[in-house]
Amino acid sequence: AQSVAQPEDQVNVAEGNPLTVKCTYSVSGNPYLFWYVQYPNRGLQFLLKYITGDNLVKGSYGFEAEFNKSQTSFHLKKPSALVSDSALYFCAVRLGNTGKLIFGQGTTLQVKP
Amino acid sequence: AAGVIQSPRHLIKEKRETATLKCYPISRHDTVYWYQQGPGQDPQFLISFYEKMQSDKGSIPDRFSAQQFSDYHSELNMSSLELGDSALYFCASSGSTGNTEAFFGQGTRLTVV
Numbered sequence: 574a575q576s577v578a579q580p581e582d583q584v585n586v587a588e589g590n591p592l593t594v595k596c597t598y599s600v601s602g603n604p605y606l607f608w609y610v611q612y613p614n615r616g617l618q619f620l621l622k623y624i625t626g627d628n629l630v631k632g633s634y635g636f637e638a639e640f641n642k643s644q645t646s647f648h649l650k651k652p653s654a655l656v657s658d659s660a661l662y663f664c665a666v667r668l669g670n671t672g673k674l675i676f677g678q679g680t681t682l683q684v685k686p
Numbered sequence: 687a688a689g690v691i692q693s694p695r696h697l698i699k700e701k702r703e704t705a706t707l708k709c710y711p712i713s714r715h716d717t718v719y720w721y722q723q724g725p726g727q728d729p730q731f732l733i734s735f736y737e738k739m740q741s742d743k744g745s746i747p748d749r750f751s752a753q754q755f756s757d758y759h760s761e762l763n764m765s766s767l768e769l770g771d772s773a774l775y776f777c778a779s780s781g782s783t784g785n786t787e788a789f790f791g792q793g794t795r796l797t798v799v
Contacts, residue, residue: 671734674729674788676730
């Protein structure tokens with residue numbers, strides 16, 4: 574079955590430190606991978622995507638993600654975390670021609686001052 | 687540009703009642719998706735439409751139906767509501783090319799009492 578996994582329910586980092594939110598996937602064929610962020614009682618905001626090309630993808634708000642085909646991973650990273658980055662982060666894979674997204678279970682990022 | 691608009695933002699219904707959720711996609715987006723997000727869970731794909739035709743179907747109960755209209759807006763109709771239907775319902779829209787990301791609305795929070 575095609576799936577996305579986020580092994581960490583919560584990630585805690587200090588402001589100014591680098592952060593990593595992990596994501597692994599299991600799909601047949603070439604994956605289309607996405608990261609979304611969700612603030613409380615809000616919709617999901619698109620951060621970045623990997624379709625093809627350079628394995629390091631840069632997105633909104635200073636976030637980037639590295640696609641690793643051999644490890645089937647697409648970890649989200651940011652060199653210097655901000656308190657305002659605290660939110661729920663979802664990794665997702667786009668399936669088939671219809672474009673539906675399958676989400677990971679989400680990782681809560683807590684950035685402390 | 688305006689984003690995906692969902693209405694209403696909040697809805698309270700009693701068991702066995704009917705609810706209709708509306709979604710207005712981003713201009714020129716021809717694909718609409720509906721997702722359901724239970725408390726503390728990841729969004730689950732319900733159904734999608736492309737050019738007013740159903741394009742994919744996920745874990746949508748038979749009590750629910752949806753359609754996309756000629757102006758591309760979509761409505762999710764939910765009948766015989768159950769307590770377990772209480773959730774955040776998201777609509778997303780995208781263009782039809784394979785590498786475009788989906789943009790999400792703010793969601794409708796449905797509470798069934």
